[in-house]
Amino acid sequence: MSQASNKVFANGWMFAVYLFLYLPIVTLVVFSFNDSKLVTVWSHASTRWYSALMQDGDLISAVSLSLKIAFLSALMSVFFGTFTAFALHRYSRFRGRTILHSMATTPLVMPDVIVGLSLLLMLVSLQQWLGYPERGLFTILLGHALLGTAYASVVVTSRLKEMDGRLDEAAMDLGAKPLQVFQLVTLPLLAPALVSAFLLTFTLSFDDVVLSSFLSGPGFNTMPMVIFSRARLGLNPTINAVATVTITIVSIAVIASSFYTSHVERKRKRETALAYSDVNK
Amino acid sequence: MNKLTRFFQSLFQGNKLVIGIPYGWFILLVAIPLMIVMKISLSEMESTSISSMISWTNGLPTLKLNFANYQFIFSDSLYVKTFYSSLKYALITTLICLAIGYPFAYFMARAPKHIQPTLLMLIMLPFWTSFLLRIYAWKTLLVSNGVINNVLLSLHVIKEPLAMMNNSFSLTIGMVYSYLPFMILPLYANLSKLDLRYLEAAADLGTSPFKAFWLITVPLSKAGIIAGSMLVFIPAVGEYVIPELLGGPDTLMIGRVLWDEFFSNNDWPMAAAVAVVMIALILVPMAILNSAEASLEEGKS
Numbered sequence: 018m019s020q021a022s023n024k025v026f027a028n029g030w031m032f033a034v035y036l037f038l039y040l041p042i043v044t045l046v047v048f049s050f051n052d053s054k055l056v057t058v059w060s061h062a063s064t065r066w067y068s069a070l071m072q073d074g075d076l077i078s079a080v081s082l083s084l085k086i087a088f089l090s091a092l093m094s095v096f097f098g099t100f101t102a103f104a105l106h107r108y109s110r111f112r113g114r115t116i117l118h119s120m121a122t123t124p125l126v127m128p129d130v131i132v133g134l135s136l137l138l139m140l141v142s143l144q145q146w147l148g149y150p151e152r153g154l155f156t157i158l159l160g161h162a163l164l165g166t167a168y169a170s171v172v173v174t175s176r177l178k179e180m181d182g183r184l185d186e187a188a189m190d191l192g193a194k195p196l197q198v199f200q201l202v203t204l205p206l207l208a209p210a211l212v213s214a215f216l217l218t219f220t221l222s223f224d225d226v227v228l229s230s231f232l233s234g235p236g237f238n239t240m241p242m243v244i245f246s247r248a249r250l251g252l253n254p255t256i257n258a259v260a261t262v263t264i265t266i267v268s269i270a271v272i273a274s275s276f277y278t279s280h281v282e283r284k285r286k287r288e289t290a291l292a293y294s295d296v297n298k
Numbered sequence: 299m300n301k302l303t304r305f306f307q308s309l310f311q312g313n314k315l316v317i318g319i320p321y322g323w324f325i326l327l328v329a330i331p332l333m334i335v336m337k338i339s340l341s342e343m344e345s346t347s348i349s350s351m352i353s354w355t356n357g358l359p360t361l362k363l364n365f366a367n368y369q370f371i372f373s374d375s376l377y378v379k380t381f382y383s384s385l386k387y388a389l390i391t392t393l394i395c396l397a398i399g400y401p402f403a404y405f406m407a408r409a410p411k412h413i414q415p416t417l418l419m420l421i422m423l424p425f426w427t428s429f430l431l432r433i434y435a436w437k438t439l440l441v442s443n444g445v446i447n448n449v450l451l452s453l454h455v456i457k458e459p460l461a462m463m464n465n466s467f468s469l470t471i472g473m474v475y476s477y478l479p480f481m482i483l484p485l486y487a488n489l490s491k492l493d494l495r496y497l498e499a500a501a502d503l504g505t506s507p508f509k510a511f512w513l514i515t516v517p518l519s520k521a522g523i524i525a526g527s528m529l530v531f532i533p534a535v536g537e538y539v540i541p542e543l544l545g546g547p548d549t550l551m552i553g554r555v556l557w558d559e560f561f562s563n564n565d566w567p568m569a570a571a572v573a574v575v576m577i578a579l580i581l582v583p584m585a586i587l588n589s590a591e592a593s594l595e596e597g598k599s
Contacts, residue, residue, distance in 0.1 A: 031406065038475070104321070120324035128537065134556065135332050138570065271422075
C-alpha cells in the first residue's frame with residue numbers, strides 16, 4: 018500500500034467508528050422532533066413530545082430525585098475519592114496499600130448487578146441489626162457514592178501523578194503549615210481534576226439504573242428507572258425528548274469544562290514560565 | 299469555624315486519617331457486602347440472618363453451611379448453559395472491540411498531534427451521555443419497523459424487514475457499542491507512547507512495515523491490549539441492561555438470571571450464589587487486569 022492509500026484507509030476507519038458511535042445519538046435527537054406516535058416513522062417536525070414531557074409528572078419528580086442524588090453523591094465521591102487518591106499516591110508505602118487499591122478498583126470492574134446485590138444485602142443486614150437505614154434516597158446515594166469514589170480516585174490520582182511534589186516541599190520549606198500547603202498549593206493545582214471528577218461522578222449517578230433498582234425503596238424512582246421501565250415495554254417518543262434534553266445539557270457541560278480545564282492549564286503554564294524567567298533575571 | 303480548622307489540622311497531621319477514611323469507606327461498602335453475599339449464598343431461603351446460621355451445641359457456636367444453592371446451580375443445565383453463554387458473548391464482544399478498536403487507537407496515535415485531544419474527546423463524549431438512552435437508541439434503529447429497516451425498505455435494498463432485534467445480533471451490537479471506548483482508551487494511552495525510533499530502526503534494517511507492525515508494535519502494546527480486553531470482558535460477563543433491552547429469549551445472560559432470581563423469584567440466597575459463581579468466573583480476568591495495569595504504569599515512568 019502506498020502512503021496516500023494508507024492515509025485514506027486510516028481516515029475511513031476512524032470515520033466509520035465515529036459514525037457507529039454517533040449514529041444512534043443523532044437518530045434519537047432527530048426523532049424527538051417527530052410528530053408521529055411511532056418513534057421510527059417520520060411524519061413532520063413538531064415539539065409535541067417536549068410539551069408532553071412538561072406534563073409528565075412521574076418523569077419530572079424522577080428527574081428532580083435524580084438531580085438531588087447525583088449532586089450529593091458527586092460531592093461525596095469527590096471527598097472520598099480525593100482521600101483515596103492521597104492515600105494511594107502520597108503514602109505509597111503503607112501496609113495494606115494493595116488491599117485498598119483492589120477494594121477501590123472493585124466497583125470499577127465488578128458487574129453492576131453484583132455491586133448492587135452485595136450493597137443491598139449489607140444494608141438489609143444492617144437494618145435488621147440497627148433498624149436503620151430505610152431503603153430510599155439515602156441507600157441509593159450510598160451506592161452511587163461508592164461507584165463515584167472509585168472513579169473520582171482514578172481521576173484525582175492521575176492528576177497527583179502529574180503534579181510536581183517539589184512545590185509542596187518548597188512551600189513547607191518556606192514555613193507553610195500542612196493545612197496552608199493544602200489550601201494554597203495542593204488544592205489550586207488539584208482543582209481542574211476535582212471539577213472533572215465531580216462532573217464524571219454526577220453523570221455516572223444520573224445515568225445509573227442497576228444500583229438504583231437494587232437500593233431503591235417504594236416511591237423512590239430515579240429518572241433512569243422510569244426510562245428503563247418504559248423502554249422495556251417498547252418505544253416511547255417521550256424518551257427521545259428526555260434524551261435530547263439530557264444530551265444537550267451534558268454536551269454543553271463537557272465542552273465548557275474542557276475549555277475551563279485547558280484555560281486553567283494554560284494560565285498555570287504561563288505563571289510557571291513567568292516565575293522561572295524571574296529567577297533567571 | 300475554629301473547630302473546623304482544628305479538625306482539618308488534625309487531619310493533616312495524622313496521616314492515619316488520610317488512610318483510615320478511605321479504608322473504612324471501602325471496607326464498609328465493598329469488603330463487608332461481599333462477605334455477606336458469600337454468607338447468604340450458603341443459607342436457606344427462610345434464614346437469611348446471621349444468627350440463624352449459628353447453632354449452639356454445648357455452649358459452643360457451630361456454623362451451619364448449606365451448599366444446596368451451589369449444588370443446584372451446577373446440576374441444573376439452564377444455569378450451566380447461561381454461564382457458558384455469558385462467557386461466550388463477553389468473549390465475542392471483546393474480540394470485536396479489539397478488532398475495531400486496535401486499528402482505531404493506532405490511527406489516532408498517528409494522527410497530527412494537535413487534533414488528538416479533539417479525537418479523544420469525541421470518543422469520550424458518548425461515554426458521558428446516558429448509557430441507557432444510547433441502548434434505547436439502538437432499539438429504535440434495529441426493530442422490524444425501525445429506522446434501519448425503514449430506510450432499506452424505502453431504498454428497495456430489501457423486500458422484507460431484517461430480523462435484527464431481540465437476538466444475538468442486537469445483543470452483540472449493543473455490547474460492542476457500549477464497551478468500545480473502554481478498549482480504545484487504554485490502547486491509545488499505550489500506543490501514543492510507543493517510541494517510533496524502534497520502527498525506524500526496523501525499517502533501516504530492511505523490515506517491511508507489515509512485519510515491523512507484528513514484530514514491534516503489537517508486542518510493545520501487549521499491556522494495552524490486555525488491559526482493554528479485560529476492561530471489556532469483565533463487565534460484559536455480568537451485563538444486565540443491554541441483554542434486557544436488546545437481547546431475546548435465546549440470548550441467555552447471567553446478569554439477567556441474577557436479576558430475576560432476586561426481583562421475580564425473591565430468592566435472595568440463590569441470587570447470592572449466582573453472584574458468587576460470577577465473581578469466581580471473573581477473578582482470573584481481574585488478576586490479569588491488575589498485572590496489566592501495573593506494567594502499563596511501569597511503561598509510563
